[in-house]
Amino acid sequence: MSLPITMGWRQPMASHTPAYNPVPARQTLVMSAQPLPQQQAAPSPDAKPKKAAWPPAVRAYVQRAFEPDNAIEGVSSAEMETKLKQTIQYFAELNFLDQLDWANYPLPQTIVQNERKAAAAAAVAAAASVVGNGYGYANTAQANHVLTSNGSANYISSFSSPKSSKKRKSSDMEALNPDDGTPPPWRKTNNTAFDTRETHSSGKQEKRQKKNEAAGGNSKFNQADLEKRKQRFQTAKSGSRSTPPWASSRNDSDSEPPLPAGPVVGTNMTLEKSYFRLTAPPKPETVRPQHVLEKTLELLKKKWREEKNYNYTCNQFKSLRQDLTVQHIKNAFTVSVYEIHARIALEKGDLGEYNQCQTQLRALYAQKLGGHPGEFTAYRILYFVYTCNKTDMNDLLAELTPADKIRPEVKHALDVRSALALGNYHRFFRLYLSAPHMGGYLMDLFIKRERLHALANISKAYISVMLRFLTDELGFDSDGETQEFLATCGAQDLVEEKVTEKGTQVRVILRGTAAASIFEHHRAAAFKTVDIKGQI
């Protein structure tokens, strides 16, 4: 029983430790209805809130965990259960239940034990370093707490505030909750009115957290949502275990998990991982180190070439970016990840994601980490052409150095800009056909608009033109495409076929104001709204 140790840590003033033997005191009906942990059978899969059918391997694993032969002394069954739950939840969230080799995966009690050993070693080192600085209790006892911190949510919540009646109610409610870790025995024991009065000095510290939890329990959210949320925070909490004991000893009274002092160092070796927005510092075991991420990038590139599944790829790239971020990796590899994601997003016209990458790249290029700044500067220019954002364009022009301006991609983009500024549609469509890299995809965003603009222009300056002239000038692939485009504008009536001795001539008659007004109308509409997503 880890009670004395833990209590000793919770309350360094040993006077608060109950000087009596824990006796199962008055318990509510509900409490006693709960099976004692020792007798508790393996929770049947049906009891899980998620009514998922667990794979047989997982069932077997759970079974083994509860076998008395496998019990390890010093690891309470409650701790074991919590760990077990965490393990399964963790892999379930990653959709990894099927892949994991459950037969060889260490049992929860073993994990707990190993973690203790590791943390104890860390604590000893820490104790050596903090000697004499007033944190004298950085000893094994404290280390033990750190290890059990996964159970601490339950543990802490068992402390009652002076308003005992209300508190108890909510803690009973928690006990009712089937998924809540079964309260360890000392918890029930100490949770008497007497003890409440005795220990509330320390209980006060947990009051806020207690309150929060109680509030959560009474709120309008349905049980499933709540459960999900709770799991998320629990996983997150155990993630903070990686923080050194000395950091946690100062923060332990705060309900917030301490922010990691430095970057996380990942230990996850799987190549693929779905994106999941973090609400707390990540666990090292969920984060992939750079050498794994490099393989991931290769895999994603290959998959993208073969399958072109954008949703999957985007999701994977986001988790890849997240892993880079939490590990504070900023180097040429980071740049290439963002560049590739930006290109893929461009190809699929996902401007939101593209803009996010572009913002990051801008800052990364400023660090001179390599990559292709010229190419992405060109994209920025084209993007501002698309959004017609004169102010931003001006700022961008102000940033460009003479060296930037002679890079071929940048020069192309600047030419596009100036051609449009001067209304030189002839040159613009030539540039469209010769756009380098992914520039064409960006130009696709405003090509229709510029065609309408050119048509409005032509319709005022000519009386009639050959259809072929429009096809050539406006960069269409074929006369048919031109005709189709005219039809979508409602200008199909302007097309006239004439049979002459030289063959059939297709002309577009632009005489009169009708043609001009059609195109002018469409042009005005096209320029009026530019949909801007995720723009900085």
Next chain:
Amino acid sequence: MEAIIEPFRRAHASGNGYAVSALLSPVAPPDDAGRLYDFYRASNEQQIEPEIRYALKYSKSSRISPEESNAWTDIFVLYWKAVGEILAVEEATNQGRLEDRIWVAVYDAWKALTDSIQRYVSNGTLPFWAVVCMYHAATNLRKFAIKADEQLASTKGNVTFNSGFQDDVVDSLAKTEKLEEAARLFNRMFALCLGDRNPDLNESRKWGTYYMANLQFKTYFKLKTINLSKNVVRSIEAQPDLPPLPLFPKAHQVTYKYYTGILAFLQEDYAKAEVLLTEAWSLCHVAATKNQELILTYLIPCRLVAKHNVPSQDLLARFPGLQRRFGPLVNCIKGGDLTGFDNALLAGEEEFVKRRIYLTLERGRDIALRNLLRKVFIAGGFEELKEGQTEADRIRRTRITLAEFAAALRMDIGGEGSGQVLEDDEVECMIANMIYKGLMKGYISREHAMVVLNKKGAFPGTGV
């Protein structure tokens, strides 16, 4: 202590905000260069507060209420501290060793002073004329914020990386943290002036509105968050009981019109911009040549695009800066010299971009092109006189082959050594543009490779 409190008492008694504000200046007056130093040396951290409190409270002539006296005590104590930091910078500059955060310290101290003035003005402890002190403090705060930001940027670089657990690597590109902070304070001050409900206009804080608005414009332009300026304009326009602009000091009027003119200019509302900038121009003080030059910097491109007007040589001659900036461009536009225009634009690009007039000036090329084509038209001469027609009926040749225009353009931009090849289709495209923009009247006939121009007013507004 009396050296500063005595003039304060006098200024306070006469209700002269400008005089009080001058006493709270971060720069010593020219006739008393040692004032800051003397003031700072006259006391110390421990003594300053009781000394000022005593001087303010127990003077015979004092008619200051206790609350107000407390407020001024606070303000002068903070001023004293700020002066200490300012003197430290001065000393460090003289010795040539500026420490890392020395300007930040000045900024922080001055911010504390500005904050407290704002607070006391806001809760009505100080009389209405203290608004002057408030906005002068704010003006100086802006200067210190810029200095502090410059220093911060040079010491720690300008990219902050994410230290939390967000998705992306870079947190912010902020390099103007202090100025942004100051901008928020300015906004509070602006709201305070604008929203004053004192029914007596003589004692209203509303008179500070335009001053604060102008300061905000200035700050937002510096921060490159120009869009925020629109909120300021909107709040002013939505305030029904604000006294009309002509009643405000001329300096406030000119600056306000100048900035709103630029805002319209940047939104390409050249008609509105022209009106506002012209008003600013005509209200501007005769001796304020720098301001006049600033106004013209925007008014000239504005007129060029909106009215196809170029400034006269006389006007440019009065402002050497403008002559240098716009002289070559104007000459090329007049002469229809496209290559010269492009070169002049390129030469001035950096400055034009900085002033945000590059993209507008670029459109002046249309006028240069129009002038070139017009030369071709004039060179085309006149139609033969038909029977019965007199010299007065003589009309110009209005059918001009594309080849003629192409030749002119090739002489100009496609000439040898330019490296540019001008295709016939591109020539057509340029002419089509002229027609579309109304700079030329007529149509292009592709079959005959001909441009058919109107018999009258082929080039509107140019006399032919």
